[in-house]
Amino acid sequence: MASLRIRIVGGSIGGLSAAALLRQDGHDVRIYERSAAGLAGRGAGLVSQRELFALLRAVGCEHVARIGVVAFERIYFDRDGGIAERHATPQTQISWDHLYRTLRAKVPDDGYVLDRAVRAVTQGPQGARLLFGDGGEEEADLVIGADGLGSVVRPVVTGGPAPNSYAGYVAWRGLYPEDRLPAEAALLRDRFAFYTMPRSHALGYLVPGPGGETTPGQRRYNWVWYRPVPAAALEATLTDAEGRPHPHSLAPGQVRAQAAAALRADAARLLPPPFAAVVVAEPQPFIQAIFDYEAPVMAAGHVALLGDAAFVARPHTAMGVAKAAGDAMALRRHLAEAPSVTDALALYSHERCAAGSAITAYGRRLGAALE
Structure with a gap:
């Protein structure tokens, strides 16, 4: 697929994973992160999972x-x-901090915009549009919502309110x-x-x-x-x-x-x-x-969800980062192989909804005694 103008909402590990991979494929990628100071220092430890190893291998940082x-x-x-x-x-x-800094180094400073909150996303037949809290707007061929369980991108994919x-x-x-x-x-x-x-x-x-x-x-x-x-x-x-x-x-x-x-x-x-x-x-x-949340679909038109924006897995699973890494790699693969953005996102949604449902169900089983 030709180079796409891709904009990512949310600059945590999921958004950075997608950005690092898609930049390698020649796409014009920019992340918008609402926090003013960045996210360094917000994480503790995480368990290495197969998907995380594969992601780091793909971006040349498996040693992390x-x-x-x-x-x-x-x-x-x-x-x-x-x-x-x-x-x-x-x-x-x-x-988590070392992983975050490693992936952040894969995205140039002009591709990671801090203190720029996206308030909503809209779309039409040819692409999507980001609407910023400061009143600005920007067009994109593809918008990726990697903005967590409070996602502002989620409603445009699900077609309406989608509370946790x-x-x-x-x-x-x-x-x-x-x-x-x-x-x-x-x-x-x-x-x-x-x-x-x-x-x-x-x-x-x-x-x-x-x-x-x-x-x-x-x-x-x-x-x-x-x-x-x-x-x-x-x-x-x-x-x-x-x-x-x-x-x-x-x-x-x-x-x-x-x-x-x-x-x-x-x-x-x-x-x-x-x-x-x-x-x-x-x-x-x-x-x-x-919280729990399962999106009925992970993409619609020119907008996709990734990580907790789509499926909120309880922390007992220790698979949140691995799930986001798996989403990012699947999205990259389908964009490289499908004839159009919409075809790629349909395939991505079908594949990763199954994975997300399995992980969230596992988390509910692990947490059932606490409810």
Whole structure:
């Protein structure tokens, strides 16, 4: 297919993956990211999956997926902090930040526009149009919505409102330097640890440092505590320290002091001592509400969805980045092989809807006990 004018809404790993691949094929690609400062520093660790290896190989950076922190075994705590089970199942966590920076380096600065929010997308028989929050407009042969679960591109593909469905629980999170890991939590080092209770569970593991550091002492500890929150209480839970409600999550520093104090008190009361210690030691906990969404189609006309804009997989799957990488590679392949953009997107939608449905169903099964 001849060179296309491709515009991508959303500059996280999914959007960067598509941009890096499509630029290699000679297309005119530009990303529009609504954040003013970029997304570096927003991620922790992620599990290397087959699709991610394939993506990095395709862009000449396969080594990135091999630099990580190895958890040599999985342990399951009892209530008193004893190890009830242990399994020798090594798993490597690679750095989200290092992956982001690697892919960002594949896109020139003039192809990655910060602080430019897209408010809507429209389309006609020959192409699509981006409508920006500042009143500007731009034409494209293809628009890719890689703008996550709050996607503004999703409605033009699905044909109408397409809200996410709240799953009934949230993930409280913490991430801090390894040297701040409390002494009571020393046995958490180099292990993937779990504690399960009715409608709730906690897990934690080491991840690379913000620059991809894997040397002991330079890594970070990442913990997650899944807890039920009734739908009626979700808005209050996601209201920040300045009284502003947020639709999906609160970032570090946004959680109200009273809510953070209640979290620490609950941790001391409910969690085994090692997990209670790591939660209490987090100065700025943050929170992510858990949602489900499955798009009926992933493309229409000259507009395509990618990653969480199309299928929101629960984090238990550890497959969100891999799913986005698989989407990007499939889209590239169909654009290279099909006779037209619309033909390519129809094939892409058919292939990746099946993959997305399987992953989201898997996530619902894993999270069913928490609902």
